[in-house]
Amino acid sequence: MNLDRRGFLTSAATAASLAGLAATAAPAAADPGAAPAVVKLPLPDSDRLRVLVTGDAGTGARPQWQVADAMREQHARQPFSFALGLGDNVYEQGPWSDDDAQFSAKFEDPNHDLDFPWLMVQGNHDNSSILPGDGGWLLRGDHEVAYHARSARWFMPSRYYSVRIPQEQPIVEFFVLDLNPIAAYLPPLFAPYWAADGQFMTEQAAWLDRAIDESPAKWKIACTHHPYVNNGPHGNAGEYEGLSIEPIDGRHVKDFFEAHVLGRCQFLLSGHDHSLQVLEPDAASKGTRQIISGAAAKSVHDEPATSGRHTPNEALYQSFSDLGFMVLDLTSSSADLGVFTVDLANGGSTNVFQRRLA
Numbered sequence: 001m002n003l004d005r006r007g008f009l010t011s012a013a014t015a016a017s018l019a020g021l022a023a024t025a026a027p028a029a030a031d032p033g034a035a036p037a038v039v040k041l042p043l044p045d046s047d048r049l050r051v052l053v054t055g056d057a058g059t060g061a062r063p064q065w066q067v068a069d070a071m072r073e074q075h076a077r078q079p080f081s082f083a084l085g086l087g088d089n090v091y092e093q094g095p096w097s098d099d100d101a102q103f104s105a106k107f108e109d110p111n112h113d114l115d116f117p118w119l120m121v122q123g124n125h126d127n128s129s130i131l132p133g134d135g136g137w138l139l140r141g142d143h144e145v146a147y148h149a150r151s152a153r154w155f156m157p158s159r160y161y162s163v164r165i166p167q168e169q170p171i172v173e174f175f176v177l178d179l180n181p182i183a184a185y186l187p188p189l190f191a192p193y194w195a196a197d198g199q200f201m202t203e204q205a206a207w208l209d210r211a212i213d214e215s216p217a218k219w220k221i222a223c224t225h226h227p228y229v230n231n232g233p234h235g236n237a238g239e240y241e242g243l244s245i246e247p248i249d250g251r252h253v254k255d256f257f258e259a260h261v262l263g264r265c266q267f268l269l270s271g272h273d274h275s276l277q278v279l280e281p282d283a284a285s286k287g288t289r290q291i292i293s294g295a296a297a298k299s300v301h302d303e304p305a306t307s308g309r310h311t312p313n314e315a316l317y318q319s320f321s322d323l324g325f326m327v328l329d330l331t332s333s334s335a336d337l338g339v340f341t342v343d344l345a346n347g348g349s350t351n352v353f354q355r356r357l358a
Contacts, residue, residue: 037149041117044081045166052114053326055086055225055271056123057296058106063344064297067323068110070342070349074327075114082116082165084174086271086293087123087225089144092132094125098146107154119163120144120156122178123225123271129186136186138194141178160204162211171332173217175208175265176224182252183226183240196252205260212264218332220265222288225272226250228257229290229313232273232320233303236313262286266335266358274298276324276339278353280314289357291337293326295319317353324349334358 052071057064074080090102111118122141129136141159148156155163159178164170181194181201188194195201212220229236238254246252261268263286271294279290290313301321322341329336339353 038152040155041115041152043117043155043163043165043167046081047166047169047171047332049081049165049172049328049330050078051328051330052080052083053086053269053291053293053328054083054296055121055292056088056274056294056298057085057110058089058102058125059091059297060102060106060110061297063323064106064110066344066347067296067325067342068114069347070340071111071325072113073349074340080114080116080327083114083118084223084269085118085120086223086269087121088125088133088271088294089120089123091125091297093128094137094140095143095147096140098143098150100143103147103151103154108151111153115153117155118153119174119176119223120154121176121223121225121271122156122159122180124180124183124185127180127184131185134186135180135184136188138181138184138188138191141180160207162215164215164217170215170217172219172221172330173211173215175211175220175222175261177208177222177261178204179224179226179253179256182247182256183250185248187247196247196255201252201256205256208260212260219267219330219335221267221269222261222265223269225270226253227270227272227290227292228254228262228268228285228288229279230270230273230292231277231279231312231315231318232275232292232300234273258284262288264288267291269293274300274303275318275320276322276326276341277318278316278337278339278355278357279318280316282314291326295323296325297323299323316355319352322352324352 124135125133127135127138127141162175164173182196192198237250240250243249268290274294277292281287281289324341327338335358336356340349342349
């Protein structure tokens, strides 16, 4: 949604009854006791990790392939340990089944030879109902959970989950969250299970609090599709799209971050905004740094800026016109971030930002 996004969102608030499509069934989860249909690529067992951070990739179009070509080039130079896919994995409306051909066209084929685990996050486009990206059919995302058993690379054992790497004496734990129920443009007002104070979000919050408290990892990293702060068109949580209409302005997303993530994780990695941003922590974020990597197939250069927003968030780096990805190098004592942009004219990538963040 580009030029007419806000008009759609404003009308969507009054048409939220359509969200009855989001039924109240429990979220799909992989049975930990059941053997997957395929042999999964193993998670790394190392205390030096090179993490590919990418998001909003799943178009299957040429720009996605060109960015993936640049990823392959970097992987050949210095291999990645695994990848994070920060949502919108299957544009424009998500998969129709767990054997949908879109999984091959928009994930497996473009990412050929990037043979390592991909920790995947649910995005709004993965849960579409009436219009692309409306987030109004939350059960659609369950097909992506089920695909975990079909792909060696795709890692999504449930809608939210955590991964410790290495498993024993981890240096990092990733907490993969699903905030789509409280960020949908067609909110599930008549499906209490998905409400901000409903069973899904309540159980997710309790799980997250417990998981962070119990984590022995040096680095604790939350991975979401929707950002907390953002200088791009979608705006900050609590004022998404420049709106003040509950709940599509993301006020419940803001509350969730502030209650359960900020000050407890060093980094919050998100997509959603088709840009590359490395933002500075502030008093409100309690030291948690927001990083946005959502430019693996699209950029926001032709989208209008969010109007009426407060002063832009302080940034170490940001680009709203380039496609690209990020690389996070982790050891037990350091976290280094690189941002790579991709020139679609020649397919080359450039390391435009490199900094030790902690």
